[in-house]
Amino acid sequence: MRDVDHDPGRRGEPEDPEARPAVQAETEGDEAFEVANSTRYGLAASLFTDNRHLAHEFIQRMESGMVHINHGTASQAHVPFGGVKDSGQGAFSIGPTVKDAFTNVKTVYIKW
Secondary structure (H helix, E strand, O other), rough: OOOOOOOOHHHOOOOOOOHHHOOOOOOOOOOHHHHHHHEEEEEEEEEEOOOOHHHHHHHHOOOEEEEEEOOOOOOOOOOOOOOOEEOOOOOOHHHHHHHHOOOOEEEEEEEE
């Protein structure tokens, strides 16, 4: 979507956090990350790129429980699943991550 109001207070948020629209920033760099992280949700973020530097920056800067690089937003049972912010209580529903209740775990998928 283009020409979307980047202020989450004015653009509104969907009732279902899984139905978040894709929002495109007109510039690269800091503004794009500010727009992406401006939502109150943080379940998953995806990036399709050939730029390894951008992929690593995306992993570090995205405020989400899962990050997918060149990979669709599908989870796997053997890794943590969960979000940050208003997307749940973190990745505490599967396996040994239950003990990490006071940390934010980020799962990263990369496909080159």
